Amino acid sequence: MSINATPTGADVAAEETRRPAAVPKQRGGRRKPPLSENKKAERKLGLLLCAPAALVMIAVTAYPIIYSVWLSLQRFDLRFPDQREFIGLENYVTVLTNEFWWTAFGVTMLITVVTVAVELVLGMGLAIIMHRTLVGRGLVRTSALIPYGIVTVVAAFSWRYAWTPGTGYLADLFSDGAPLTERASSLAIIMLAEIWKTTPFMALLLMAGLALVPEDLLKAASTDGATAWQKFTKVMLPVMKPAILVALLFRTLDAFRVFDNIFVLTAGGNETSSVSMLAYNNLIRGLNLGIGSTMSVLIFITVAIIAFVFVKLFGTAAPGSDDGERR
Amino acid sequence: MADIVLDKVSKSFPDGTVAVQDVDLEIADGEFVILVGPSGCGKSTTLNMIAGLEDISSGELRIAGQRVNDKAPRDRDIAMVFQSYALYPNMTVRENMAFPLRLAKLDKETIDRKVDEAAKVLELTSLLDRKPANLSGGQRQRVAMGRAIVRQPKAFLMDEPLSNLDAKLRVQMRTVVSRLQKQLGTTTVYVTHDQTEAMTLGDRVVIMRGGAVQQVGPPQELYDHPRNLFVAGFIGSPSMNFLHAAVQDGELRTALGTVPLGDRVRRELESADAPRELILGIRPEHFEDAELVDDDTRRRGMEFEAPVDIVESMGSDKYVYFTVEGEKASAAELEELAADAGAADFAGAGGNLVTRLSAESPVAEGQTRRVWFNLEKIHLFDPANGRNLTLHEGRAAGALAD
Numbered sequence: 001m002s003i004n005a006t007p008t009g010a011d012v013a014a015e016e017t018r019r020p021a022a023v024p025k026q027r028g029g030r031r032k033p034p035l036s037e038n039k040k041a042e043r044k045l046g047l048l049l050c051a052p053a054a055l056v057m058i059a060v061t062a063y064p065i066i067y068s069v070w071l072s073l074q075r076f077d078l079r080f081p082d083q084r085e086f087i088g089l090e091n092y093v094t095v096l097t098n099e100f101w102w103t104a105f106g107v108t109m110l111i112t113v114v115t116v117a118v119e120l121v122l123g124m125g126l127a128i129i130m131h132r133t134l135v136g137r138g139l140v141r142t143s144a145l146i147p148y149g150i151v152t153v154v155a156a157f158s159w160r161y162a163w164t165p166g167t168g169y170l171a172d173l174f175s176d177g178a179p180l181t182e183r184a185s186s187l188a189i190i191m192l193a194e195i196w197k198t199t200p201f202m203a204l205l206l207m208a209g210l211a212l213v214p215e216d217l218l219k220a221a222s223t224d225g226a227t228a229w230q231k232f233t234k235v236m237l238p239v240m241k242p243a244i245l246v247a248l249l250f251r252t253l254d255a256f257r258v259f260d261n262i263f264v265l266t267a268g269g270n271e272t273s274s275v276s277m278l279a280y281n282n283l284i285r286g287l288n289l290g291i292g293s294t295m296s297v298l299i300f301i302t303v304a305i306i307a308f309v310f311v312k313l314f315g316t317a318a319p320g321s322d323d324g325e326r327r
Numbered sequence: 328m329a330d331i332v333l334d335k336v337s338k339s340f341p342d343g344t345v346a347v348q349d350v351d352l353e354i355a356d357g358e359f360v361i362l363v364g365p366s367g368c369g370k371s372t373t374l375n376m377i378a379g380l381e382d383i384s385s386g387e388l389r390i391a392g393q394r395v396n397d398k399a400p401r402d403r404d405i406a407m408v409f410q411s412y413a414l415y416p417n418m419t420v421r422e423n424m425a426f427p428l429r430l431a432k433l434d435k436e437t438i439d440r441k442v443d444e445a446a447k448v449l450e451l452t453s454l455l456d457r458k459p460a461n462l463s464g465g466q467r468q469r470v471a472m473g474r475a476i477v478r479q480p481k482a483f484l485m486d487e488p489l490s491n492l493d494a495k496l497r498v499q500m501r502t503v504v505s506r507l508q509k510q511l512g513t514t515t516v517y518v519t520h521d522q523t524e525a526m527t528l529g530d531r532v533v534i535m536r537g538g539a540v541q542q543v544g545p546p547q548e549l550y551d552h553p554r555n556l557f558v559a560g561f562i563g564s565p566s567m568n569f570l571h572a573a574v575q576d577g578e579l580r581t582a583l584g585t586v587p588l589g590d591r592v593r594r595e596l597e598s599a600d601a602p603r604e605l606i607l608g609i610r611p612e613h614f615e616d617a618e619l620v621d622d623d624t625r626r627r628g629m630e631f632e633a634p635v636d637i638v639e640s641m642g643s644d645k646y647v648y649f650t651v652e653g654e655k656a657s658a659a660e661l662e663e664l665a666a667d668a669g670a671a672d673f674a675g676a677g678g679n680l681v682t683r684l685s686a687e688s689p690v691a692e693g694q695t696r697r698v699w700f701n702l703e704k705i706h707l708f709d710p711a712n713g714r715n716l717t718l719h720e721g722r723a724a725g726a727l728a729d
Contacts, residue, residue: 214411214413216409216410216411216413217413217415219375219378219380219400219407219409219413220407220409220413220415220474221415221426222378222379222380222399222400222401223378223379223380223400223401223403223405223406223407223484224401224406224426224427224430224474224478225401225427225430225431225478226401226430227401230430234415234426235415238415238416238417238418239415239416239417241417
């Protein structure tokens with residue numbers, strides 16, 4: 001008995017010293033454990049199932065993006081097809097030193113910031129109304145969503161007629177001249193049309209967030225001594241933050257690509273072009289594939305940066321987590 | 328700290344349903360009162376009305392002598408603890424507890440001091456910088472308590488605060504709540520559907536059914552002297568046994584034999600509108616193995632014989648289930664209690680008799696056993712309205728009283 005006891009004890013001790021050494025070795029080696037036949041087959045099936053979707057994505061997204069990047073690196077004007085040649089980043093220099101581009105960029109930023117901000121406030125109000133409505137819920141929600149259901153171009157034409165002296169009442173009501181022929185009023189009208197159209201969408205996204213706020217939390221805040229406004233700012237908004245960020249991201253990206261309202265209302269006249277409008281004018285109307293593609297790529301990059309900033313700055317900070325790390 | 332008075336408080340909804348009907352209740356300063364009843368009995372609605380989270384349809388609510396019917400919750404100076412804890416997920420434990428103080432615009436030092444004090448009492452000091460998502464259920468519950476006590480409000484309102492905890496933790500937290508309330512001496516109204524919580528925690532218990540108060544009193548009084556069938560069946564675990572009983576020639580014919588009646592009960596039953604069919608109620612502990620009963624005790628009760636169904640030995644005593652024949656007791660209250668408990672748990676309404684016998688009893692399953700029960704402790708109920716007929720000036724006197 002006593003003879004057996006000693007080696008056993010030594011074995012245990014050896015086991016204990018071996019174990020911590022073994023773990024880093026496994027990690028450092030980075031050798032993947034061999035997959036079982038079952039796992040391999042499963043992985044293969046997974047790839048096969050993804051393949052059709054991946055192929056379609058490559059065909060309709062990746063290829064055009066790569067092709068426009070390729071075009072943007074060339075001098076390529078369809079009016080002078082003979083002069084086509086590879087010129088590196090020269091197109092980018094041309095666009096980024098051009099005042100039309102920066103004016104359009106400024107207009108786009110202005111429209112984006114103002115419309116998204118106003119939409120957020122109005123959308124929140126609308127969302128709360130829709131959330132709190134007890135009677136005729138369906139009717140309230142449906143009627144609030146009507147602007148979003150109307151084709152943008154159709155609505156834009158209505159706005160244009162409404163703001164044109166002689167055909168519409170709004171022009172006569174609010175100004176003496178023709179508001180769509182002046183820059184400031186044109187921009188205001190474009191933004192108004194945008195806000196009118198997309199506030200319901202914002203409200204819809206925010207309403208999903210409102211449904212996430214537990215009723216008990218608001219009751220607790222009431223008994224803790226919060227006023228209605230404090231309940232809104234200190235309890236509802238923080239809990240809704242992820243939903244608000246999603247709504248803001250969607251709308252910002254959308255707003256930055258504003259096109260149809262401008263196209264119909266002013267056609268970009270009086271320096272009301274957005275970057276999308278400018279790209280369209282160069283690419284389709286000017287037939288300058290090189291410059292047009294460059295602008296498209298720049299828009300793509302800006303949108304990507306916006307998305308990145310949103311996701312990076314706010315994406316992971318869902319309420320309740322200790323900033324992502326669990327203790 | 329303050330007293331709370333409910334004066335004929337009612338709550339009805341626009342569609343005509345009445346959730347709470349004419350509740351009269353005086354809660355003294357520093358008292359711990361439990362509102363208990365099955366789900367839908369109006370206990371939570373009553374609590375919400377005290378908190379100001381629901382409007383009072385009629386009647387008057389006074390806190391510290393002041394009518395508060397029309398005051399917003401924030402002006403009533405009460406703190407509430409919810410079943411779901413209702414912690415603010417975006418705030419740390421410290422911020423959660425400081426929230427009511429920040430809203431009250433106290434200076435930072437005072438807030439820190441009060442939060443630290445409360446955290447110490449509830450053993451939360453090491454958790455102050457965590458977010459609620461990273462706490463266990465029991466810890467969240469303690470934070471919710473902490474948020475309530477930091478303010479030193481006039482009253483605590485607790486809405487089933489322990490119902491989301493597992494059984495073991497619930498027992499632990501029960502003592503925490505009890506100790507805390509005694510330490511602080513703050514008027515507390517506590518809602519629960521668990522009769523054990525009601526019995527162990529409260530100074531007084533209010534039993535509600537269908538929006539109306541059934542009986543108010545200290546736990547022991549409700550247990551010993553239930554005013555009606557509902558209270559008798561609701562309080563106690565395992566619950567009281569109910570048997571059908573028929574009045575015949577001044578005696579009761581029951582499945583356990585013929586029960587003699589004392590003068591007082593007989594007089595009661597001789598009045599013109601007295602029911603001919605009754606419900607006999609006996610608590611499990613008022614049975615005993617007939618072998619173990621001495622002669623003196625034997626005279627105060629009677630005996631019967633029945634086949635043993637199941638024996639559950641608890642160590643300190645034995646729960647013995649007997650099968651008894653005969654008509655089942657039936658009343659609206661019993662059906663409601665059975666539905667609330669889940670019919671299987673509510674032995675009182677079935678054909679089974681639950682008894683709690685001494686551990687020394689040699690009873691075994693499959694036997695037929697002779698059992699004694701105490702006639703001084705039995706209750707008789709009118710099945711039509713549930714009234715306890717053995718009650719005399721608020722005291723239950725059993726069947727033999729003169």
